[in-house]
Amino acid sequence: KPFGNKGQIFGSSFSALCDDLSYLNSNPSAASLQNQTQAGGFLEYDLDSTFFGGLGITRRAKNISDFGYGLFGTLLTITDEKYFEVVTGLNLSYNFLSGYDFKGICAGINIKTGWQNLSFSSINDINQSDFVYLDSKSLFSIFFDLGLMTQFNLFKFFYSREPNVKIGLSLKNLGIVFDKTFGIPNNSPLPSEINLAFSCKFLKPITLCTGISYPLNLYDFSQKYIPSVSFGFVFYLKELISLSLGTEFKKNKSQVSAGLELTFSDKKININYSLDYISKEFQNHKFSLSFKALLGDSDRNLIDYMVDKYYQAGLDYYANGEWEKSIKEWEKALQLNKNFDPAVLCIESAQEQIKMFKKISESLNFE
DSSP states (O other): OOSSHHHHHHGGGHHHHOOSTTHHHHOGGGGGGOSSOEEEEEEEEETTSEEEEEEEEEEEOSSSTTEEEEEEEEEEEETTTTEEEEEEEEEEEEEETOOSSSOOEEEEEEEEEEEEEEEOSOGGGSOTTOOOOOOEEEEEEEEEEEEEEEEEOOSOOSOOSSOSEEEEEEEEEEEEEEOTTSOOOTTOOOOEEEEEEEEEEEETTEEEEEEEEEEEOTTOTTOOOOOEEEEEEEEEETTTEEEEEEEEEOTTTOEEEEEEEEEETTEEEEEEEEEOTTSGGGOOEEEEEEEEEEOOOTTHHHHHHHHHHHHHHHHHHHHTTOHHHHHHHHHHHHHHOTTOHHHHHHHHHHHHHHHHHHHHHHHHHHO
16 A cells, blocks of 8 residues: 555555655655655545554755765554554665766665564354454565656756756565464565656646556466556645546556645645445445644755856856856865756856966967
């Protein structure tokens, strides 16, 4: 099950969008791209007596800006089936080769542990006066998620530092399941899958995304599955309200979801509704609520502002022919952001101007 409301809405397509804490389940590489430290949780309930909830926190390091990390945990109970499941995880991510024009390739991993318990006896068949040991099955698992992501600008019709196109690839739930005797049951494979997704924002208030997911059975590679396809749409209203709509076409489990996200200062609340429209008589309705607090960006916005300020000051000096002063301003920008390539190019141009002026002066003095 996806972590958080947006993961529920967009399905596999969220492996590329990853603009919310829900990326912890969708694509572990996205931690190194998050601008804000985020902490939050979610609750989900459907009419089949299924309760699902979780908590998570993610942070992008200040001193190593290309490194991100997080912690998360989920709890799933299904009352009718006497099923109980707990998953905890550690998220690590790094953005390799990041720069101004090329934004790098992000790689990430989730290291997870899980415990599940399934009771096969029906409580309805047990008298209250009876003392019965339920025939139950407990399983423990150690597993991983792996993710890759890259982002770039393409047909971008608005100004923003953030690239408008993302491509994400993730391998989920790769690992081993153990029973109570530390044996490996061959009839309990993890729900492994591979996801490939694409998201784009050609206009600032509108984001589109799509993804494809293929299940994997690591115990039996001869198993054949039908891939699922998902689509998503987000419309932002002045960055205070966003409307989300997503659908996922999956064999016997297809669904459509809608969500509303409200922003109050640095806090966000997301209300989500999902409908399994393949089920008979539209019985599987899901309601979920999530809360997210933004806990600061480690001065990243302030640094960007100062970099722009030094860069513009350097351009002003350059236009007036004061090349030494312009170089000093651009060097200040590079001290704050070593990957700010426009300052590097400008410094090279100013140095060429100084050399050319020196040659002209020497030529005039010689004559």
